[in-house]
Amino acid sequence: MWPLAFISEEDFKNHVKLTIEKYGEKLESFDLKRFNKNIVDPVKLIFDKTVYHATWDEIISNEIFRQRDKSNNNDIGYFHQRIFQYIENCRVPENGKEGGWDVIYENENGITLPDGFIVHRIYVEMKNKHNTMNSSSAGKTFMKMQNQLLKDDDCACFLVEAIAKKSQNIKWETTVDKQKMGHKLIRRVSIDQFYALVTGQEDAFYQMCLILPQTIQSVVDTMDELNIPRDTVIEEIKSLAKELDIESEDLSIAMAVYMLGFNSYDGFSNLK
Known part of the structure; x- marks a missing residue:
């Protein structure tokens, strides 16, 4: 199975x-x-x-x-x-398309955020590791998300980190032009929490990690080239x-x- x-x-x-x-x-x-x-x-x-x-x-x-x-x-x-291009209600835009977002998740039934706020779209900027952005890059990413909220009042923006400091879905606060900024619809999210949100399965990322080693081995074994x-x-x-x-x-x-x-x-x- x-x-x-x-x-x-x-x-x-x-x-x-x-x-x-x-x-x-x-x-x-x-x-x-x-x-x-x-x-x-x-x-x-x-x-x-x-x-x-x-x-x-x-x-x-x-x-x-x-x-x-x-x-x-x-x-x-x-x-x-x-991987999110294969998951229902998610799409991965081609480079530079649709605002340059890494993943866009839409659900016509609504997406409930941790504070109870409901939106129908989430725009994602994805990073491999929590410390890969310097202050300038973080500021630019935050401003990009602010602009998206101005254009779409039925969305949230996520900074999704594959290697986060801990499992989290929190309000993202960063420094822009030497001022501390934050917005409840701009959030910092570990990848396990994002998997749970888009799949409806709390341990979806864990289950993926369990099957990954044997899948990689199985695929490598079939790749003669x-x-x-x-x-x-x-x-x-x-x-x-x-x-x-x-x-x-x-x-x-x-x-x-x-x-x-x-x-x-x-x-x-x-x-x-």
Whole structure:
């Protein structure tokens, strides 16, 4: 029995597959050129290796993971946002359409907010994490929501956070032009509370999380074209280290790492 009442198994698996496909080039293998595309910080790598008692293999592997992870956050944002296109009464506008909102939820029977106020539409700005907006971005988002309330007196605006500090559906208060602002129809909502509101199922987000791991595995198992990265960075660094003809292996690898960022600096340039 498929456990999610608010989305079909076919739609959910399709959405997971599309999210995995968004990983795209991040699944491509890392060679030394790609690894150092934006020039890594050799001093940080050496501090990290020593302080954390890690091997060179572990530190390089962690840095590759960090670079991949930085790009993957946008793909997970895609997952959180676009799943609502499969949920009744929700739609996900194309980029730049319908005011640029991430999700719009409408219910002709009315939507009851925590304070008892009833509206028929909710416009959503979605964020992956509660601390991803600086004060300027928060101010602009709040003003966008204010303008929407002026245009539509039968709506509320939500800032929905996938990773919130806690489960909540509260009045959002922020600073705009150095003044503290707030409105009962502009709300800060954790994603579990938004799932509950649009599906009518209190633990809908929890149920989705329960089925997600096995669904991802099931989808990955069927994707023959999915790349399995074969990173060669550490092998290339060790090969460069051997060419430096330094007796200590650890120091020779450290010098090879230094060369990633400092190869034109005085002293280092002579090692080439």
